[in-house]
Amino acid sequence: MNRTAKSVSLKVAIIVSVMSCSLAWAEPGEKASANKSVTYSKEVVRILQNRCQQCHRPGQIGPFSLLDYEHAKDWAETIKEVVAERRMPPWFADPKIGKFSNDRSLSKAEIETITSWVDAGCPKGEDRDLPKPLEFADGWFIGKPDLIVSMPQEYQVPATGTIPYQYFVIPTNWDEDRWVQSVELKPGNPAVVHHIVMFVRPADFRPGERGREGNVREEDPLGFFAAVAPGYIPPGFPKGFGKKIPKGSNIILQMHYTTNGTAQSDRSSVGLIFARDPVHTEVRTRGVFNTSFAIPPGDGNHEVKSAFRFPQDSVVLSFMPHMHLRGKDFEYEFQHPDGRSEKLLSVKWNFNWQVHYELAEPLIAPKGSRINCTAHFDNSTANKANPDPTQRITWGDQTWDEMMIGYINYFVQKSNGKEAVSGTE
Numbered sequence: 001m002n003r004t005a006k007s008v009s010l011k012v013a014i015i016v017s018v019m020s021c022s023l024a025w026a027e028p029g030e031k032a033s034a035n036k037s038v039t040y041s042k043e044v045v046r047i048l049q050n051r052c053q054q055c056h057r058p059g060q061i062g063p064f065s066l067l068d069y070e071h072a073k074d075w076a077e078t079i080k081e082v083v084a085e086r087r088m089p090p091w092f093a094d095p096k097i098g099k100f101s102n103d104r105s106l107s108k109a110e111i112e113t114i115t116s117w118v119d120a121g122c123p124k125g126e127d128r129d130l131p132k133p134l135e136f137a138d139g140w141f142i143g144k145p146d147l148i149v150s151m152p153q154e155y156q157v158p159a160t161g162t163i164p165y166q167y168f169v170i171p172t173n174w175d176e177d178r179w180v181q182s183v184e185l186k187p188g189n190p191a192v193v194h195h196i197v198m199f200v201r202p203a204d205f206r207p208g209e210r211g212r213e214g215n216v217r218e219e220d221p222l223g224f225f226a227a228v229a230p231g232y233i234p235p236g237f238p239k240g241f242g243k244k245i246p247k248g249s250n251i252i253l254q255m256h257y258t259t260n261g262t263a264q265s266d267r268s269s270v271g272l273i274f275a276r277d278p279v280h281t282e283v284r285t286r287g288v289f290n291t292s293f294a295i296p297p298g299d300g301n302h303e304v305k306s307a308f309r310f311p312q313d314s315v316v317l318s319f320m321p322h323m324h325l326r327g328k329d330f331e332y333e334f335q336h337p338d339g340r341s342e343k344l345l346s347v348k349w350n351f352n353w354q355v356h357y358e359l360a361e362p363l364i365a366p367k368g369s370r371i372n373c374t375a376h377f378d379n380s381t382a383n384k385a386n387p388d389p390t391q392r393i394t395w396g397d398q399t400w401d402e403m404m405i406g407y408i409n410y411f412v413q414k415s416n417g418k419e420a421v422s423g424t425e
Contacts, residue, residue, distance in 0.1 A: 038117045039125025040069050047110050048072060049134050051089050054233070059139045061231060067133070073122045080118040083111050090231060090353035094346040099360040102235070142182040142234055145271030150188075151253060157192045159263045165397055170251040170270070171203070179275040180243045182236040185228040185253075189266040194399065195229040196268055197254040200245050224285045225251075226270075231353030235318065241411075242279040258399070281411050283317065288373050288406040295326065295393040295402065300380035304404045306373045313413040316363040316371070319345050320356045320407040324399055325385045327351060328376040332406060337368035344371075351385065365410070373406035 038044065048056075048066050056062030065071045072079070082088040089104040106114075117123070137144035151168040172178075187193035225243060228234070237243070245251070251270060290306040321330035327349035335341045345357055365371075381389050387400040395403060 037123065038113055038120065039123045039129070040072060040117065041125030041127065041129035043113050044072065044117050045069070046131060047106075047113065049131065051104060051106060051110070053134055054136075054141065055089075057136060060141065069124050073124075076118045076122050080115055083114050090350065090355060092347040092350055092353070092355060093357060097343045097346045098357075100345075100357050101360045102356070102358040140184060140186070140271050142184045142236065142271060142273055145184070146274050147272045148269055149251060149272070150269040151255075151267050154188075154265045154267045155255065155257070157189075157257050157264045157266060158259060159261055160259050162398060163257045163259065166255040166257065168253045168255065170253065172245060172247075172249055172251060174245070174247050174249075176247050178245045178247075178272075179279040180245060180272055181275045182234065182273040183226040183243070184234045184271040185226055186269045186271060187228070187266065188268045189264055191260060192257050192264050192266055193268060194256040194258045196227065196256070197224065198226045198270060199252040199254065200225045201250050201252055202246070203248045203250055224287065229322070229354040230351060231355065233356065235356050235358060235409075236273075237283055239277050240279060241281045241283055241317075242275045243283050244279075256397070283409055283411055286408050286410060287322075288371055288408060290373075290404045291395040293395065293402075293404060295377050295379045297390050297392055298380050300378050300382055301328065302377045302379060304375045304377065306375075306404060306406060308371045308408070310365045310367055310369050310371075310412075313367050314365040314410050315413075316359065316365050316408055316410045318356060318358040318409040320354065321345075321347060321349070321373075321375070322354065322403055322405040322407060323349050323351070323375060323377070324402045325351055325387060326377040326379050326383060326393060326402055328378040328383075330376075330406065331374045332408075333372040333374070334363060334365070335370040335372055337366055341372070349375075371406065371408060373404075375404050375406075377402060 052062070052066050054060070056064060056066035058065055064075055066075070066079075079088075083106055086105065089106065091103060091105040093100060093103070095105070149170050149172075152170065155166060155168075157163065183198070185196040185198055187196065225245075226234070253268065253270070255266075255268065257266065286308060288306045288308040290304050293302075293304040295302045295304075316334075319332055321332075323330065329346065329348055331346045332344040333341050334344050344359075344363070347355070347357075377393070379386060379389055379391075379393055383389070393402050395401065
């Protein structure tokens with residue numbers, strides 16, 4: 001593997017990847033001038049476009065729209081508070097560890113600009129200074145899909161009770177492989193859909209069966225294709241990269257429903273944007289997981305570890321940790337084949353905002369290197385989200401259970417036309 005040539009070309013490809021809310025309007029060192037009159041039309045709207053409007057618009061996860069001046073003015077005090085406290089935009093990575101192309105955190109200058117605007121009474125400024133409004137596909141974060149497929153029928157969600165994961169098979173009936181550039185899973189009824197996981201399976205595979213790829217579960221290393229969870233923003237891939245749906249495959253949706261006191265129905269969908277250009281690199285998703293932990297009652301800092309060893313030269317593109325309500329923090333570490341190690345990502349866990357972290361520069365992972373994950377859980381009374389600190393908690397599907405998964409997006413260098421996929425420890 002010519003790592004120098006590969007890494008240079010790959011860095012260029014990844015850096016130009018368009019990630020949601022990742023554009024920077026101001027350099028970190030810039031400051032809003034105290035003598036300058038900050039207006040919505042000149043300064044503030046551009047921050048909102050680059051940082052906020054993808055989520056804060058009708059049909060998306062933001063609780064109110066920020067597409068126009070009137071809405072921004074109505075919510076100005078709230079905006080000032082949440083950006084000053086860095087609660088918004090949601091970004092939980094330790095800034096001292098790693099660099100990420102989709103970093104949504106505001107610069108100091110951006111925070112000062114918003115604060116100055118609100119303190120000045122939210123002046124609008126001149127309409128002639130307004131930028132062109134952003135264009136969004138109605139109802140879709142990734143843009144208008146090339147293809148939308150849905151569950152074959154509605155699922156009736158009862159008013160009360162616990163619902164095991166439900167699986168729905170969507171045949172593709174394609175006679176050729178299709179390469180996917182972006183994918184978005186869209187809950188039909190967000191009030192009762194907690195999360196969706198999409199798998200891609202051969203036509204003769206059925207949910208729950210055990211075969212070459214194991215059970216259909218979140219830690220399955222081969223079939224996992226995409227997911228949506230609270231606060232998740234779907235990523236895309238740069239030109240030349242994508243995920244493959246082989247001809248004749250079935251799309252399987254794993255649905256996690258939660259009851260809310262009223263009987264309801266759901267029919268969720270998948271939006272697919274296919275690659276316009278030839279795809280030279282297949283991206284895979286791997287869950288670096290641990291299912292054998294047990295968190296004692298009242299333990300406020302229980303540690304759980306997992307690891308994945310790369311069986312072939314690989315390249316890591318991004319991370320997404322996953323835990324439930326007792327999650328406290330999550331860390332990724334890279335261990336070189338010679339034993340040297342370095343931290344890649346450290347996040348404070350927020351169950352309501354399950355964020356995807358895209359590396360600014362791809363990580364070259366030689367054969368024998370490892371991704372080590374360390375998570376801490378708070379099962380004490382100090383955790384206000386804790387459903388019951390008196391219980392011993394183990395791995396489980398429901399929100400009041402726990403999970404420990406460090407997802408990675410990566411690709412494997414081929415050797416003799418084959419790719420290795422084992423390596424979880």
